[in-house]
Amino acid sequence: MLRRLTPVLLTLVVVALGVTALAARPDNGGPKRSADFVVLAGVAGLRWEDVDPQHTPTLWRMAEQGSIGSLSVRSAHRPTCPVDGWLTLGAGNFAAWQGSNRVGGCPATGVTVEQPDGIGANLPDQQSVVAYNQDKLAWGATPGALSESVRCSVAVGPGAAVAAARPFGRVDRYAPVLPADPAALLGSCVLSIVDLGTVDADDPTVRAAQARQADAQLARVLAARPPRSLVLVAGVSDTETPSRLHVAVADGPGWERGWLTSPSTAREGYLQLVDLAPTALEALGRPMPERLFLGRPAVSVGGRPADLRTAIDQPADADREAGAQRRVAGWFFTLLAAAQVALAVAVLPLLRRARRHAGPYGPEPVSRRVVAVVELLLVAAALAVPAALLADAVPWWRGSQAGWWFGVVTALLIVGGTAAVRFSPGHGSTLGPLGAVAGLATLVVGVDVLTGSRLQLNGVVGYSALEGGRYSGLGTIGLGVFIAGSLLCGGWLAQRVRRPWRPMVMVLVGGAAVVIVGSPYLGADSVGAIALTAGVSVAAAICSGGWLTISRLAWATMAGLAVMIGFAVVDLRRPAAERGSVGRFLAAVGDGTGGLTVHRASSANVETLVNSPLTVLALAGAALVWLALYQPWGGLMRLFGIYPAIRAAMAGTAVAAALGGLLGGSALDVAGAAGALVVPMAALAALRVLDHSTDRTLPGGGRPGEEGPAGGPSGGGDHPDGGRAGRPADPEGAARPDGDDDPSDPVPGRAAEDDGEAGTAGGTAGAQVPTQARPASTRMRAG
Numbered sequence: 001m002l003r004r005l006t007p008v009l010l011t012l013v014v015v016a017l018g019v020t021a022l023a024a025r026p027d028n029g030g031p032k033r034s035a036d037f038v039v040l041a042g043v044a045g046l047r048w049e050d051v052d053p054q055h056t057p058t059l060w061r062m063a064e065q066g067s068i069g070s071l072s073v074r075s076a077h078r079p080t081c082p083v084d085g086w087l088t089l090g091a092g093n094f095a096a097w098q099g100s101n102r103v104g105g106c107p108a109t110g111v112t113v114e115q116p117d118g119i120g121a122n123l124p125d126q127q128s129v130v131a132y133n134q135d136k137l138a139w140g141a142t143p144g145a146l147s148e149s150v151r152c153s154v155a156v157g158p159g160a161a162v163a164a165a166r167p168f169g170r171v172d173r174y175a176p177v178l179p180a181d182p183a184a185l186l187g188s189c190v191l192s193i194v195d196l197g198t199v200d201a202d203d204p205t206v207r208a209a210q211a212r213q214a215d216a217q218l219a220r221v222l223a224a225r226p227p228r229s230l231v232l233v234a235g236v237s238d239t240e241t242p243s244r245l246h247v248a249v250a251d252g253p254g255w256e257r258g259w260l261t262s263p264s265t266a267r268e269g270y271l272q273l274v275d276l277a278p279t280a281l282e283a284l285g286r287p288m289p290e291r292l293f294l295g296r297p298a299v300s301v302g303g304r305p306a307d308l309r310t311a312i313d314q315p316a317d318a319d320r321e322a323g324a325q326r327r328v329a330g331w332f333f334t335l336l337a338a339a340q341v342a343l344a345v346a347v348l349p350l351l352r353r354a355r356r357h358a359g360p361y362g363p364e365p366v367s368r369r370v371v372a373v374v375e376l377l378l379v380a381a382a383l384a385v386p387a388a389l390l391a392d393a394v395p396w397w398r399g400s401q402a403g404w405w406f407g408v409v410t411a412l413l414i415v416g417g418t419a420a421v422r423f424s425p426g427h428g429s430t431l432g433p434l435g436a437v438a439g440l441a442t443l444v445v446g447v448d449v450l451t452g453s454r455l456q457l458n459g460v461v462g463y464s465a466l467e468g469g470r471y472s473g474l475g476t477i478g479l480g481v482f483i484a485g486s487l488l489c490g491g492w493l494a495q496r497v498r499r500p501w502r503p504m505v506m507v508l509v510g511g512a513a514v515v516i517v518g519s520p521y522l523g524a525d526s527v528g529a530i531a532l533t534a535g536v537s538v539a540a541a542i543c544s545g546g547w548l549t550i551s552r553l554a555w556a557t558m559a560g561l562a563v564m565i566g567f568a569v570v571d572l573r574r575p576a577a578e579r580g581s582v583g584r585f586l587a588a589v590g591d592g593t594g595g596l597t598v599h600r601a602s603s604a605n606v607e608t609l610v611n612s613p614l615t616v617l618a619l620a621g622a623a624l625v626w627l628a629l630y631q632p633w634g635g636l637m638r639l640f641g642i643y644p645a646i647r648a649a650m651a652g653t654a655v656a657a658a659l660g661g662l663l664g665g666s667a668l669d670v671a672g673a674a675g676a677l678v679v680p681m682a683a684l685a686a687l688r689v690l691d692h693s694t695d696r697t698l699p700g701g702g703r704p705g706e707e708g709p710a711g712g713p714s715g716g717g718d719h720p721d722g723g724r725a726g727r728p729a730d731p732e733g734a735a736r737p738d739g740d741d742d743p744s745d746p747v748p749g750r751a752a753e754d755d756g757e758a759g760t761a762g763g764t765a766g767a768q769v770p771t772q773a774r775p776a777s778t779r780m781r782a783g
Contacts, residue, residue, distance in 0.1 A: 035252055037229035038191050038280040041221055042089065042159060043214045044082040044198040046235035046247045048316040055208045056215040058222065059233065059249065064308045066251035067300040069260030070315040073237050073246055073273045074468030076137045081106035082198060083162060085237025085273060087129070090163035090193075092277030092293035093141035097162075098125070098132040106239060113161050119173060121161055126169035142167060145292040146277040150191045150284070156182070157195025159236070164193045178217060183224035190284055194221055200239035228253065230283045232276060242326055243466045245319040250300065252283070258300035265471035266524060267457065269315060271298045272468060317398070322458040322466045324397035328406050329460045332388060333613035340381050340617060340676060343374075344624040347683050350374060351634055351690065371687065375433065378680040380418045382437045385461050385481050385676050386444040387413035392459040406460060430688045431643065434681040435492035441677055442485035442513075445478050449522050453478075461673075473524030474517055476666045477614070480673025482523075483532055483656045486513035487539055488678065491649025494543050502645055503540045510536030510652070527664045535656025543648035608665070614672030621675030625682065635686030642689065653678055 048070070053060045075084040076096035083097040097111075114122045126143065133141045144167040147153045154173040155164035165171050173188055186192045196214040201207040218233065225231055230253075235246025248260050248271055259268045262275040274295030278288055282297035305311045353366050388410050396405035417440055426432035448455045456462030456475045463475040474482065490509030494502040514536060516522050518529025609615055629636035640647035653674055661670035 034285050035228055035230040035283040036190065037187070037226040038283050039186060039194065039221060039225060039229060039231045040089065040163070040192070040276060040280060041194045041196050041218060041231065041233045042086065042163075042236035043196045043233070043247070044085060044159065044235070044237045045200045045239035046211065046214065047199075047244055047319060048247055048312055049319070050199055050207065050211040051247060051312060055212045058215045058219040059247075060308070062218075062222065062231070062233065062251045063249050063312070065256060066249050067255045067258040067260045068250075068304070068311065068315070069248040069269045069271050069298075070245040070318055070465065071234055071248035071271060071273060072265075072465050072468045072471075073235070073243070074466075075237075075273070076133070076139055076141065079106060079238040079241050079243050080273070082159060082237045082239065083111060086159040086162040086195075087143050088141075088273050089234075089236055089276055090146045090165070091133070091141040091143045092145050092274055092289075092295050094137075094139040094274060094294065095133050095141035095143055096137060098129050111158050111162055113158055113171075113174070113176075115174065121155070121165075121171040121174035123161060123165045123169040123171070126165050126167065130167050139294070142292050144168075145289050146280065147172070147191070149281055149286055149289050150189070152189035152191070154185055154189045154192040155195075156185070156193070157197075159195035160193040161195075164191075178220055181224065182220060183226075186221070186224055187226040191280060196221075196233075198239065199235075222251075230255065230280075232279065234273070234276060236273065242323065245315065245322060245465060250279075250298070255300045257304055257306075258302055259304050260298050261301055262298040263296040264294075266473070266520075267471040268301055268303065269318075270465055270471050317395075318458060318465065321392075321395075321397045322464050324402040324406075325458050325460055325462075325464055326466065328403050330613070331403070332406070332410075332460055333617075336381075336384055336676065337613045337616040337620065339384075340680070341620045343377055343381055343680070344620060344628075344683070347374065347378075347624075347687070348628055350687060351628060351683075371691075375684050375687070376418055376422065378684045379421050379433055379437060380414050382677050382680040383414055383417040383421075383440065384410070385477065385673060386441045387417055388461045389448065389455050389459060389478065389481075390444055392455040392462070430639075430685055430692070431492055431495065431646065434488060434646070434685050437677070437681055438485045438488035438492060440485075441481050442489050445474075445482040445485065446516060448478070449474055449482075449516055453523075473520075473522070474528060476661075476664065476669045477673040479517065479523075479525060479528045479660055479664075480657055480670040480675075481677055482513065482517065483528075483535065483660065483670070484653045484674035484677040486510065486532075487535060487649040487653045487656070488646075488681070490536075490539065491543065491643075491645040491647075494645040494648075495643050499544045502543045506540040506543045506645070506648065507536065510539060525664075528660050528670075531656045531659035531663060531670075534659055535652035535654075537652075538655050539648040539652030541648075542651065543645040545644045606667075608669055609667035612667065612669050612672070614669045615667065617672035618668035618675050621672075621679035624679055629682055629686050635690040636682060639682075639685050639689045643685075646685070650678060650682065 050056065051059055051063065073080045073085050073088075074094060075088040076094045077084050080088070081097075084095065087095045087097055112124055114124060116122060130143050133139070133143060142148075143162075144165050147164050147166050152172050153164045154175075155161045155171050156175045156178055158176070161171050161174055164174075173185065175182075175185060178194070179185060194217075196217045197210065199207060199210040199214060201210055222231065231251045233247065233249040233251075235248070237246075238244060250260055260271050261268050262271045262279075264272050264275055272295055274293070275298050276295070278293050278295050279298040281288060305314075350366055350371065353364070388406075390413050391406060391409040394405075394409050396402060396409050399405045420440070421427065421433055421436040424432065424436045427436070453462075453473055453475075456478050457471065458464055461475075461477045463470045465471055486509060490506045490513075493509060494505040497505055510532070514529050514532050517525050517532055523529070625636065628634045640650075654671075657671040657674040661667055664670070
């Protein structure tokens with residue numbers, strides 16, 4: 001009865017851990033702030049490198065007394081051209097102007113602004129732009145949602161008119177330029193949007209002049225601002241490719257000397273362009289329009305350096321890092337994919353010749369030095385992604401040759417990690433390198449997540465604030481590495497204990513990983529936690545031996561569904577502004593807009609599948625496993641038979657990586673990152689298993705009369721002293737076994753497990769007897 005209840009109990013444990021991790025959320029909302037007026041002032045193209053006391057003294061003083069941050073100007077088009085930025089500002093959602101998307105830069109899109117009277121204005125193209133965003137684009141944005149949420153709004157300049165126009169094109173109050181005394185105009189409505197100009201020149205002198213002109217306009221706005229007003233200054237768009245991070249400053253009661261952030265980024269000092277509209281309504285105490293805003297109200301948090309120059313250097317440095325990351329990431333993953341494919345091809349002949357033959361005939365074994373070199377290369381390949389993540393601890397992006405500096409730092413870290421694995425205790429055992437590499441990878445990603453995921457933000461193997469997909473927590477590549485590393489660590493540890501305890505070990509290690517991935521304080525990836533829960537359940541179900549039966553697969557599926565349902569119930573009870581991705585999706589399904597989310601995820605999967613180099617890694621790894629390692633001569637089946645916990649860990653990794661990529665809209669990226677770690681280690685372990693497939697083991701663990709590990713017979717596994725079990729104590733006194741599998745064994749090629757147990761994976765593998773004790777006909781079969 002206990003054996004039958006074990007899967008049920010383990011499923012309940014995994015579900016409890018998953019729901020506990022996902023249910024609690026940090027308090028992202030500060031105290032409610034109120035203002036009588038809000039002024040949104042935008043400067044297209046303004047970056048923090050343009051701000052200094054000499055050329056922009058007004059903005060400098062405003063930043064000193066207010067809160068600052070880096071603004072991601074993501075819109076429905078890339079790059080975000082000025083008209084797209086203004087439209088996104090007014091929609092509170094990712095929007096784009098019809099026909100503004102052009103390859104190679106931002107076109108000079110003219111916006112027609114009609115003034116039928118002396119008060120307001122009209123945009124005749126607005127209705128077609130609204131239809132374009134709702135029918136053609138995947139975000140379902142409604143341009144003018146911000147102005148529709150207030151009774152009256154003011155626009156100054158053509159860009160501001162695009163943001164302030166209501167869905168039918170009407171601008172309540174409009175002025176093409178700031179009047180001589182703008183106080184009356186800015187005080188006529190609770191919301192004012194002002195276009196301060198554009199900073200788009202490449203020449204530093206001209207660019208400084210443009211910034212000075214925008215600063216002079218800002219000085220006039222601040223001089224005429226209404227009482228009890230909040231002024232937000234934002235670099236609302238890009239003006240060229242590639243995209244950059246831009247200026248965001250908030251000045252008003254409750255916004256003194258802090259960092260700007262929002263729940264949409266969950267990262268101090270970062271907010272999105274879509275956050276400005278809900279921030280304005282939050283400050284005015286107005287309700288948010290239902291289903292229209294994707295942004296969240298920004299807040300000010302402490303911790304900013306007292307010196308403004310030091311504070312500004314941080315977002316400016318983040319902008320440089322994000323720009324360098326875009327240039328370096330492409331060639332890094334291309335080189336990694338090429339290196340792993342070449343290494344896979346080089347491993348094939350070693351696999352074919354790794355199994356030793358006891359007879360006089362057979363292929364000449366490969367040189368031990370060649371095998372040792374290939375093993376080191378496999379370890380280095382598996383450590384490439386963790387080393388690239390750790391390389392961001394060094395400011396390589398500040399040099400003139402950022403790519404070369406990153407390559408040098410990463411190469412040194414790979415060499416250091418490979419040396420650590422090579423000289424680690426137990427390296428000579430079959431699973432020694434696998435356990436060491438998995439432990440290092442899990443440690444690097446886990447420590448980064450526990451310390452705020454600072455290495456992943458704008459990192460080469462992390463996520464970019466310019467892309468706008470994620471700003472905190474565990475990224476796609478980090479998720480793949482962490483899934484593979486944690487499950488392999490669990491399998492390695494489980495293999496070292498007795499069979500009845502293996503599911504418990506796997507659940508403990510995997511449950512801790514689920515908490516790290518899913519906790520909003522840490523990994524903040526609810527989809528990844530659900531996928532990892534399914535993977536842990538699969539691994540726990542088969543880690544003690546046997547196949548992945550329908551019942552075991554059903555328990556794993558039920559665990560994943562239970563975590564998702566449990567989290568969904570908790571998440572839906574929260575206010576709309578505090579919900580996670582699962583809760584937002586279910587709420588969208590309830591109000592009829594869930595199809596947009598599914599469409600966006602499907603489009604993201606297709607785009608990532610076609611364009612990502614990690615797709616090549618995933619497909620190449622799958623091809624190596626299926627066409628080589630999993631063949632009878634490839635060694636992986638033998639590895640799985642001897643070490644069922646490793647088989648369970650790899651099966652759980654495959655399930656979790658596939659689900660995480662599919663549900664998260666990243667296609668095969670999670671699987672590619674996981675495969676970059678798992679496949680080289682699987683090849684290395686297969687080589688070692690094949691190398692010892694003909695070793696002779698005695699019931700006493702290598703010497704007659706000796707006891708194996710855990711007081712039982714041993715064979716084919718790793719001896720507790722770090723050597724390889726199966727080596728005869730006296731090379732001349734013990735004969736080599738035959739090189740063929742005994743057809744009488746229930747599982748051909750099987751040796752006893754390293755813990756002295758036998759009979760896993762559906763068969764019993766007894767310890768082999770010395771050659772002298774076997775019939776002559778059996779000894780001659782190898783010849």
